[in-house]
Every structure is written in C-alpha cells, then in structure tokens.
Amino acid sequence: MAREQLGICAEANLHASYLLFNALEGQEAILRQKLARIPLLLARLAEHFSEAQLTGVVAIGANYWDSVYPGARPRGLQAFPFAGNDHLALAEVWADLLIVVRSDRLDVNYIACQQICQLLKPDVDLLEQLQGFRYLDGRDLTGFIDSPQNPKGSRKRQLTLVDPLAQPVFAAGSYLHFQRWHYDLLHxxxxxxxxxxxxxxxxxxxGTxxxxxxxxxxxxxxxxxxxxEQNQPLLLMQNMPFAGQNNHGVISVCYAAEPDSFTRQFGYQLGYQTTSQLSLQQPANQYDLFFDYCHADLCAAFFAPSLSFLEMACRPNVI
Incomplete structure (x- = not known):
C-alpha cells in the first residue's frame, strides 16, 4: 500500500517554512535520488526533536514534472489555472519544487531547511524562502478563525489523497496549490x-x-x-499567516485528491459559475467579497507524490 507524505494530513503546527526552488537543467537523475532522501532527512530530525512534531511535504511543479519523472504524469496536473486573472492580478511563479516544513519549534524548522538546502544546493536555485506562524488560537490576521470548514478525521484523507483505484501509480499523492496573499488590513x-x-x-x-x-x-x-451551505469545500487548507514591517497576509497551501477540485472551488470564488467559463476569461461576477481586501502575488501548482512513488522513482526503469 502506498504511503502518503506525513505533512499532508498532519495537524496544525506553530511554524511553517516554505522553500521554492528552480532545478538546474540536466540534473534530473540526481534530483530524483535527492527528493527521495528528503522525507528520510525529515523523519530523522522528527525522531531527534520528537516534541517539535516535525513534518514536511515534497512537491513537484506542474511544469517540471515531465522533466524529472518522464515515465508517468498525474492525471489532470496542470499549471496554476488562474494566472493573469484581471480581478486578482494573479501571477504564477515558475517554481520547479516546493518543500514545506512544519513544526512547533522555529529552530527545528531552521535546521531542517538548512539541511534540505545543503542537500539540494548544487542542483537547484533557491527562489524564495518564506515563513509562516500560527496566530492566536488558529486565527487569520483578520481576526477570524482560519478555515473553520476544514475536513476532520477520515474525511481529511478522503479529500486529499489520490484513490488507488483511480490512479494506482499515484495513490496517496495529492494535488497541491500554493498562494501568497497580501492583506489590506488598514481598510x-x-x-x-x-x-x-x-x-x-x-x-x-x-467561526459558525x-x-x-x-x-x-x-x-x-x-x-x-x-x-x-450544504456543499462541503473540496480542499484541505493549510494556511499560515506571515507578517513583516510593511506587508502581512497568509500563505495558503491547498491539497486535493482530484485534479479539478481547486479549479471548481477557487473558480467559483472568482465569480465563474461553471467550469466552461474558465477558459473564456470572462469578467468575474459575484466574486468572493473578501477579495476586495487582499491580493495574491505568488501562485503555483504542484503534485506531492507518495513516499512510495519517490522511492520507486529512484530505481531504473520503474517509473
């Protein structure tokens, strides 16, 4: 049975670190080996710092997938579907790899990120290193409870992990969409x-x-x-606030078991009532009211394969 990456369905932590990389051309074979080593690296640190509840996720960009894993592609994996939207001015970041590290200790996150960067450094360029934190009792910087509708228990796994009957090769993997939102807290x-x-x-x-x-x-x-209100959300949200001297907002990581879940849910928030409208780029109508108080400047689509896939992909002629 395929084993999922532990960070996908993990409970909330106090700190999150996000590493966005671009891979250097011609390094695909060595990167397949190194990507499979990252979960082992995190597992070793999690055992050493057991109180930190360290977990992580390794995800491969939609535009890079075929380069590093040319033998098979997750069904429906595509680039971020809303880049260039007129209302939100979304711009896709061309990141090949995303590594998410979460724990209850910022120093442990630092150690994990340092070791991951050291492992990958000769074969990648680091585009962004972002930091999120838990705010109050799981609230957003708006003061509201963040994602109170998130699935719980077995529903979480059902919603986020690819069904082995639907895609046996990619069982226990997850489609991932990454966004950074800036808030207009002044208004x-x-x-x-x-x-x-x-x-x-x-x-x-x-939060009701x-x-x-x-x-x-x-x-x-x-x-x-x-x-x-009878419809349940299609995504598992792992949001973490970020704040600096002149900017603040939320880093949003969305997981789903189906390739079109994000397009269906987020497209509706943008005002597109049907999937067919998405390709027409029609002006948003009845869009999410909160979009008047925020904007996204980073967004990208990834797939987080199972641990089993990462390990098998290292063997010649297997994937």
Whole structure:
C-alpha cells in the first residue's frame, strides 16, 4: 500500500517554512535520488526533536514534472489555472519544487531547511524562502478563525489523497496549490465587526456560519462552498499567516485528491459559475467579497507524490 507524505494530513503546527526552488537543467537523475532522501532527512530530525512534531511535504511543479519523472504524469496536473486573472492580478511563479516544513519549534524548522538546502544546493536555485506562524488560537490576521470548514478525521484523507483505484501509480499523492496573499488590513480594520462578518460569512468569535439573511451568497464562507451551505469545500487548507514591517497576509497551501477540485472551488470564488467559463476569461461576477481586501502575488501548482512513488522513482526503469 502506498504511503502518503506525513505533512499532508498532519495537524496544525506553530511554524511553517516554505522553500521554492528552480532545478538546474540536466540534473534530473540526481534530483530524483535527492527528493527521495528528503522525507528520510525529515523523519530523522522528527525522531531527534520528537516534541517539535516535525513534518514536511515534497512537491513537484506542474511544469517540471515531465522533466524529472518522464515515465508517468498525474492525471489532470496542470499549471496554476488562474494566472493573469484581471480581478486578482494573479501571477504564477515558475517554481520547479516546493518543500514545506512544519513544526512547533522555529529552530527545528531552521535546521531542517538548512539541511534540505545543503542537500539540494548544487542542483537547484533557491527562489524564495518564506515563513509562516500560527496566530492566536488558529486565527487569520483578520481576526477570524482560519478555515473553520476544514475536513476532520477520515474525511481529511478522503479529500486529499489520490484513490488507488483511480490512479494506482499515484495513490496517496495529492494535488497541491500554493498562494501568497497580501492583506489590506488598514481598510479591513476600519470596518465594523458586523460588516467584517458579512464579508466573511461567519461569526467572528465562534467561526459558525451566519444565519440568513446575513449570510450573503458571495461571502467568503459561502463562496468556498460554491454558493450553497450544504456543499462541503473540496480542499484541505493549510494556511499560515506571515507578517513583516510593511506587508502581512497568509500563505495558503491547498491539497486535493482530484485534479479539478481547486479549479471548481477557487473558480467559483472568482465569480465563474461553471467550469466552461474558465477558459473564456470572462469578467468575474459575484466574486468572493473578501477579495476586495487582499491580493495574491505568488501562485503555483504542484503534485506531492507518495513516499512510495519517490522511492520507486529512484530505481531504473520503474517509473
């Protein structure tokens, strides 16, 4: 049975580090070996610093996949589908690799990232190293509970891990979309709490859906459910706030078992009511109200294969 990467379904941590790399041309064979070593490196550190609850995820970019694993491709894996959207001005970052490291100790994250970079350094260029942190009791910088609709228990695995019957080679892998959002907190904090709640669609304290008629169709919560509170979100969200002197927001990592889950859910948030509209690039209509207070400047699509796949891909003529 295929073994998934532990960071996909792990519980929330206090700190997250994100490493975005571009691979140097002609290094595919050695990188296949090194990518398979990263989970072992993380497992060794997790055992040594057991109280830190260290986990990680190795993901390969949609545009780089065929170069490093030419023998098989996850069904429906494609570049970030909304790059160039007029409303959000999304711009795709051409990253070949994404490594996510999460734990309850920032120093352990630092050690893990240092060792990963040392392992990969001769064969890659580091594009970005980003840092996220847990805010209050799992809240976003807006003050609202982050992703209160996230799946729990067995539903989490069902939603995020590829079904072995659907794609045996990629069983226990996961489609991953990465985004960095910047918040306009200056204008957000000028709103009354009741206005913020109607934009988000949830109660600010408890995180529960607002009752009608306060629950607006294009509120953030209902947009995530594709306009109907009976619809469950299609994605597992692993969001972590980031903050600097002049910028702040959230780093969003979305996992899904199906290749079109992100397109369906996020497309609805952008105002596209049907999948067929996405290729037409029509102006957004009834888009997520919270998009008036944030914008994304980094986005990319990846696939996080199973540990079993990473190990098998190192053997000649197997993948």
């Amino acid at each position: 957000w904090q000028q709103l009354e709490v009741s206005q913020q709640e109607e934009i988000m669609g949830i109660n600010k304290i408890e 859906l607002l009752p009608p008629p306060r629950l607006l169709a294009n509120s953030h919560a209902l947009s995530s459910r594709r306009g109907d």
